[in-house]
Amino acid sequence: MNEVPAVSNAAATDDAPRVINLAFTGASGAPYGLRLLQCLVASGCRVQVMISKAAQIVIATETDLKLPGTPPAMQQCLSEYSQAAPGQVLVFGREDWFSPPASGSGEKAPLVICPCSTGTLSALATGASNNLIERAGDVALKERRQLILVPREAPYSEVHLENMLKLTRMGAVIMPASPGFYHNPETINDLVDFVVARLLDHLGVDQKLMPRWGEERLARKLKGG
Structure with missing residues (x-):
């Protein structure tokens, strides 16, 4: 297990923690x-979690x-x-239609589906709402809320690419799990x-x-280096 990172609490206040919806699907x-x-959690956000049955198997495998x-x-x-405080992590079942992510009148929270299976991509692109994760994605799209999808597949078929293009045009952000190497990763x-x-x-x-791209160089220039 990774150590819990030192993350700024700028995303929340004592009275109103920021809410983020986080869904796990069956992709690697x-x-x-x-x-x-x-x-x-380390940033002080309240995280509303949805986990598919396939995701449970993948988590246990990986x-x-x-x-x-x-x-x-x-x-x-x-x-x-995650070393969360009481009530900071909430988990909703796949058919919990009374949970906040299931309705546009619920909390206006961003949704991140990470990882996002190609089946979930297809469901969102066609407006399916057969479970809470798909419904939460449908709500995010119709309400114009932030929706970030993290697919992990290779190669992508034409269907996958068409679905990603369609969802991008609807306002979703497609962020494949494609790590860079310019930070010289060691692990x-x-x-x-x-x-x-x-x-x-x-x-x-x-x-x-x-560090963000160029931050270290900018810091050196500001110091006259």
Whole structure:
């Protein structure tokens, strides 16, 4: 398990923590979503989590985390994993239609689907709402809320690319789990942090995982170096 990062609490206040919706689907790349959860919790955000059945299998396959079967037990497990305060991580079941992410009249929170399966891409591109994750994505699109999708597939078929283009035109941000190498990564965690840092930047959550491009050079120039 990664150490919980030192992240600024600029994304929240004592009275009103920022809310982020985070969904896990059955694509490979569970470490990205789990690391993002850690960082959002460390920033002071309240995170509303949705996990598909396939995602539970992928998480167990790709990490040491074994999620229990019910939303309350998952909530307890993920709260302990991310070192969250009571009530900071909430988990909703796949058919919890009364949860805030299920309605446009719910909290106006961004939604990140990380990782995002190509099946979920297809469902969102065609307006399907067969489970809570698909419904939450449909709500984000219709309400013009921030929607970030993190697919992890190779190669992409024409159908995948068409769905991504369609969703981009609807206002979603497609951010494939494609880590860069210009920061000289030394571990797998460094590669995971690269993608998570980009997600945090898009969400407006301050992060110290990865310097932004040109920051170090700019700092030297400002110091006269």
